[in-house]
Amino acid sequence: MRTLDLEKEFKRLEELIANSGTFFLAGHLNPDGDTIGSMLAIASVLKRLGKKVRLFSQDPVPDNLRFLPHTGSIRASLPSGKFDAAILLECSTPARGGDLETVLKKAGTVVNIDHHKTSEFYGDINIVEPHSSSTAEIVHRLFYNMNVNITRREAACLYTGIVTDTGRFHFPATSPRTLETASRLLETGFKFSRVNDLLYATKTCEALKILGRALESLEFTAGGKLAVLTLKLSDFKDFGARPEHSENVINFGMMAPGVKAAVMFREEKGRISVTFRSRGHIDMSAVAKSFGGGGHRNASGCRFQGTMHAARLKVLAVLTRLLA
Numbered sequence: 001m002r003t004l005d006l007e008k009e010f011k012r013l014e015e016l017i018a019n020s021g022t023f024f025l026a027g028h029l030n031p032d033g034d035t036i037g038s039m040l041a042i043a044s045v046l047k048r049l050g051k052k053v054r055l056f057s058q059d060p061v062p063d064n065l066r067f068l069p070h071t072g073s074i075r076a077s078l079p080s081g082k083f084d085a086a087i088l089l090e091c092s093t094p095a096r097g098g099d100l101e102t103v104l105k106k107a108g109t110v111v112n113i114d115h116h117k118t119s120e121f122y123g124d125i126n127i128v129e130p131h132s133s134s135t136a137e138i139v140h141r142l143f144y145n146m147n148v149n150i151t152r153r154e155a156a157c158l159y160t161g162i163v164t165d166t167g168r169f170h171f172p173a174t175s176p177r178t179l180e181t182a183s184r185l186l187e188t189g190f191k192f193s194r195v196n197d198l199l200y201a202t203k204t205c206e207a208l209k210i211l212g213r214a215l216e217s218l219e220f221t222a223g224g225k226l227a228v229l230t231l232k233l234s235d236f237k238d239f240g241a242r243p244e245h246s247e248n249v250i251n252f253g254m255m256a257p258g259v260k261a262a263v264m265f266r267e268e269k270g271r272i273s274v275t276f277r278s279r280g281h282i283d284m285s286a287v288a289k290s291f292g293g294g295g296h297r298n299a300s301g302c303r304f305q306g307t308m309h310a311a312r313l314k315v316l317a318v319l320t321r322l323l324a
């Protein structure tokens with residue numbers, strides 16, 4: 001992993017913002033709360049500074065995040081114009097954001113803001129901070145350095161990024177700095193309890209049904225250390241559900257006593273999406289990377305072209321060996 005003088009990179013980004021007029025913002029495929037929250041907060045601050053901003057996500061904003069302000073401004077079509085700066089959030093490689101090449105090639109400066117330790121330093125400016133709980137926490141630090149007075153709406157966006165990426169301040173990446181950031185966001189007076197309600201006490205019927213199916217599929221292997229969840233295309237069809245309805249389902253696999261790691265296989269059209277979770281030092285980012293994916297030590301993912309059977313054989317062999 002390369003290290004850079006982070007403070008210097010923050011300064012360079014501040015200067016870029018001051019000296020640029022047009023910005024392109026993109027997050028990763030299947031965007032999550034951190035990606036969307038960070039993107040909306042940056043867009044809002046840039047607009048308040050009088051900048052032109054174009055927001056892009058190849059995949060749609062998940063339903064449970066639609067309550068965030070201005071999600072409608074995130075578009076799925078790539079712009080043809082030229083931008084002074086392109087800021088990629090949460091993308092360990094540019095390809096994580098989709099087919100961005102045409103835009104990135106024309107952009108004056110490419111900025112990579114990420115907290116994944118697998119992040120490659122592909123930007124002209126790289127703010128990669130693997131010790132940060134979330135990209136939203138990094139973005140908050142940027143705003144703090146810039147002396148930005150964060151609005152309630154921006155605070156709700158950044159809080160959403162932090163609370164979702166830390167599993168409600170539960171995962172080990174949660175640091176004193178994370179809680180301090182959340183505290184500063186609360187000081188703006190945004191409706192904290194309402195945001196939590198919308199994020200955690202609201203589940204669509206499709207998501208509830210998919211959760212039931214996933215729990216029925218639960219198997220334990222590797223001497224009870226590995227939980228395996230499987231969702232087939234037909235499960236989604238039965239309930240009219242989409243892949244995002246199965247988000248977080250894997251965490252239920254981690255609840256059984258003795259389980260050290262969980263894997264979820266999700267069949268999508270023509271491919272299998274695989275998600276990993278673990279506790280402690282069991283490195284799931286390495287497992288995901290060995291199959292062409294990425295992520296964090298305790299939460300990662302990858303994709304396979306081919307059948308469920310083939311994906312399971314390959315992945316379960318590696319995981320069984322790892323946990324032996």
Ligand SMILES: [Mn+2]
Binds near residue numbers: 090
């Ligand atoms: Mn994140």
